[in-house]
Amino acid sequence: MHRFALAGNPNSGKTTLFNGLTGSTAHVGNWPGVTVDKREGVYKKFDEPIAIVDLPGIYSLSPYTPEEVIARNYILDEKPDCVINIIDATNLERNLYLTTQLLEIDVPMVLALNMMDAVEKRGDYIDEKALENRLGIPVVKISALKGEGLDKLMERAHQVCSVIRYGKTVIEDVALKHLIGDIKIALEGQGVSNPMFHAVKLAEFDEIEVLMHKDTVNMVEAFKKSHQYDGFGDDFEALIADARYKYITKYFSPTLKRKNKEKFVVTPSDKADKVLTHKIWGIPIFLVILFTIFHLTFSENLFFLGGLLPEGWVSFEGTAFEGVFGAGGINSPGVMLMSLVEILTTFISDGVATLLATSPEWVSGLICDGVLGGIFAILGFLPQILVLFLFFSILEDSGYMARIAFILDRALRKFGLSGRAFLPMIMGFGCSVPAMINTRTLADEKEKIATVRVIPFFSCGAKLPILTAVSGAIVGYFGVGNVDFITYGMYLIGMITALVAVVLMRETTLKGDTPPFIMELPAYHAPQLWNLVMLLWDKAKHFIHKAFTIILASTIIIWVISHFSFSWNYLSDDLMHQSILGGLGQLIQPLFTPLGFGSQLNGMGWVFAVAAITGLIAKENVVSTLGTLATCLIGTMIDIESDGGVGAVSIMIANTGITLPALLAFIAFNMTTIPCFAAVAAAKGEMPNKKKFNWTIVFWVITSYIVASALYLIGTAWWTAFLYLAVAIVAITIIKFTNKKREKIGK
Numbered sequence: 001m002h003r004f005a006l007a008g009n010p011n012s013g014k015t016t017l018f019n020g021l022t023g024s025t026a027h028v029g030n031w032p033g034v035t036v037d038k039r040e041g042v043y044k045k046f047d048e049p050i051a052i053v054d055l056p057g058i059y060s061l062s063p064y065t066p067e068e069v070i071a072r073n074y075i076l077d078e079k080p081d082c083v084i085n086i087i088d089a090t091n092l093e094r095n096l097y098l099t100t101q102l103l104e105i106d107v108p109m110v111l112a113l114n115m116m117d118a119v120e121k122r123g124d125y126i127d128e129k130a131l132e133n134r135l136g137i138p139v140v141k142i143s144a145l146k147g148e149g150l151d152k153l154m155e156r157a158h159q160v161c162s163v164i165r166y167g168k169t170v171i172e173d174v175a176l177k178h179l180i181g182d183i184k185i186a187l188e189g190q191g192v193s194n195p196m197f198h199a200v201k202l203a204e205f206d207e208i209e210v211l212m213h214k215d216t217v218n219m220v221e222a223f224k225k226s227h228q229y230d231g232f233g234d235d236f237e238a239l240i241a242d243a244r245y246k247y248i249t250k251y252f253s254p255t256l257k258r259k260n261k262e263k264f265v266v267t268p269s270d271k272a273d274k275v276l277t278h279k280i281w282g283i284p285i286f287l288v289i290l291f292t293i294f295h296l297t298f299s300e301n302l303f304f305l306g307g308l309l310p311e312g313w314v315s316f317e318g319t320a321f322e323g324v325f326g327a328g329g330i331n332s333p334g335v336m337l338m339s340l341v342e343i344l345t346t347f348i349s350d351g352v353a354t355l356l357a358t359s360p361e362w363v364s365g366l367i368c369d370g371v372l373g374g375i376f377a378i379l380g381f382l383p384q385i386l387v388l389f390l391f392f393s394i395l396e397d398s399g400y401m402a403r404i405a406f407i408l409d410r411a412l413r414k415f416g417l418s419g420r421a422f423l424p425m426i427m428g429f430g431c432s433v434p435a436m437i438n439t440r441t442l443a444d445e446k447e448k449i450a451t452v453r454v455i456p457f458f459s460c461g462a463k464l465p466i467l468t469a470v471s472g473a474i475v476g477y478f479g480v481g482n483v484d485f486i487t488y489g490m491y492l493i494g495m496i497t498a499l500v501a502v503v504l505m506r507e508t509t510l511k512g513d514t515p516p517f518i519m520e521l522p523a524y525h526a527p528q529l530w531n532l533v534m535l536l537w538d539k540a541k542h543f544i545h546k547a548f549t550i551i552l553a554s555t556i557i558i559w560v561i562s563h564f565s566f567s568w569n570y571l572s573d574d575l576m577h578q579s580i581l582g583g584l585g586q587l588i589q590p591l592f593t594p595l596g597f598g599s600q601l602n603g604m605g606w607v608f609a610v611a612a613i614t615g616l617i618a619k620e621n622v623v624s625t626l627g628t629l630a631t632c633l634i635g636t637m638i639d640i641e642s643d644g645g646v647g648a649v650s651i652m653i654a655n656t657g658i659t660l661p662a663l664l665a666f667i668a669f670n671m672t673t674i675p676c677f678a679a680v681a682a683a684k685g686e687m688p689n690k691k692k693f694n695w696t697i698v699f700w701v702i703t704s705y706i707v708a709s710a711l712y713l714i715g716t717a718w719w720t721a722f723l724y725l726a727v728a729i730v731a732i733t734i735i736k737f738t739n740k741k742r743e744k745i746g747k
């Protein structure tokens, strides 16, 4: 099977093209660095199938970033049959810089001028025939987004893929050209493949190349002694880069005819950035946008209009849709959708309960409470998770998230955190697993370790049910606050914990330089509907799949071990504390006393402890476990599935006497403790050694303990805040002091 590789700058549309060619639904992100690893798919429109490989985005083939090494090694070692170099045609000159390097490799190649829709909209014109003549490879105009020109691109690629092409260089300086020619002959003599590419890289004194061809390096050394270049001295890397740009300006720039003659026009994107990335206002604007998102997802009093509305005007009292649109105020879209799903799940579980009315107690108990109770408690959250994701995807796809990385880089660089590390953190809002894998884009190992450790604090989709169920119960039972405020506040606590933890680690055990963060800000654009639909579909699929496999299995197990004693006698609901689960729970519950959900709760604190532990399998389990246990606790079948666990948590509050600060501590504990097994495995894969991994686990346990106990103790007795403050000040002073001392010794 032929193999074609897609290579190009970050954000040039490789993944969009890849999806268009292979029909897959890989994540397209409007920020650089989304595709870390290569990815394969199949193009099926020809008689023979063709494998398409999406390589990570790169600006050059030098070995400075992991992406560059992956892409470079793939093209050189795996020898694809054709390289499709995709470039963002709205940024023609800069994108062609990589092209001039790819040209040096002995591989068939075509150039795809992508984003032609945007170029044409601007009124610009690119003479692709002239480019084709200059480059000596086919040039095809496409729009990956609109799916235009893809067939033609593949046809041209197919035509050239079996014709041998030798690398050629654009370096025109006579002396340099001679040097490269001589090295090339020497390399050919040694039987090295891709001699032109290696010759140019050797002349650049490229790190990898120098190690690979030790005996040929002296040719370059000798040359350097006799040739000094004005302004460059013997920095041949800069010299060659300059030569490439000169060539591009001389021969490629004229192929672009701009409608707007001035080179620098202020685009609407630039204007928006003046405000959105403002030095002072950037971060507050981000926080407000974030709050708005939570408000639209969780609020039951949209835009706080409740007080203004005539009572009951949206409630549809007495109909099946009672309360869907709101009661005291208007519901947010997230809550409306959730209410609709509730109607459906209540309908199903009522039906099943009626069917099973005559069956033995444990059968109906297992099916209604164990299975349906657990699963529906989870599915009830699907709408809100999807709504939240829709907003996050819009932020990402529009290009705003990339700005956030930029703003935060500016603010946090002095604390040892680069904007680059922030991208995987934001991905953590979706799922920690891909987020942790994405940290491979971080060049500095210590920064990477610190980032992997704090990613779980960016509360993932699976932790959302814990947040909404507990905060829903808080609002309902204690009558304080709003669900949207509480969830937003808890998300912020997670993020702040992450930042503080990173700063502390970077000041102590993981000290190191923060590598410069270079990112080009993509232009803002309207999010692509199809893109959003695919993203949401992926999320929903993943979530539902999980609900019916791992979560279903765990709810059944929880139900069984909470209804049988150690001597395998069936226990009725009210004897649950004698069950296997009850016994184990009581064993560990003292551990959670400082966090507010341990021994102080009428001997029932263990239900929270157990719920938190089942969360290690999958975080959704926390709520479904509470759901299963609550149903058992009050001894009768309750409608816990109809409200996504809010009722279950309320029952727990009533029966255990758990306090409000303890409930917040419970959320915080779940958010910052050891993540689910899948994320733990991912973290293990990203850690350089076993020791660092073990410390990571310890770090999670300690952090969750500190954050949760602080919330509980300060919430219970406010003056304990001074204790925490004092400890913090002492810790910071010690760190500052030892760091200074070490610096002095260093000098």
Ligand code: GDP
Residues within 6 Å of the ligand: 008, 009, 010, 011, 012, 013, 014, 015, 016, 017, 027, 028, 029, 030, 031, 032, 033, 034, 035, 057, 114, 115, 116, 117, 118, 142, 143, 144, 145, 146, 397, 528
């Ligand atoms: P990658 O980083 O190279 O994989 O690029 P992506 O495929 O993730 O695309 C980056 C951004 O460019 C996304 O926001 C796409 O929607 C957008 N994009 C991709 N192709 C086109 C195109 O042909 N026209 C326009 N206007 N935008 C595009």
Ligand code: MG
Residues within 6 Å of the ligand: 014, 015, 016, 027, 028, 029, 034, 035
């Ligand atoms: Mg990509």
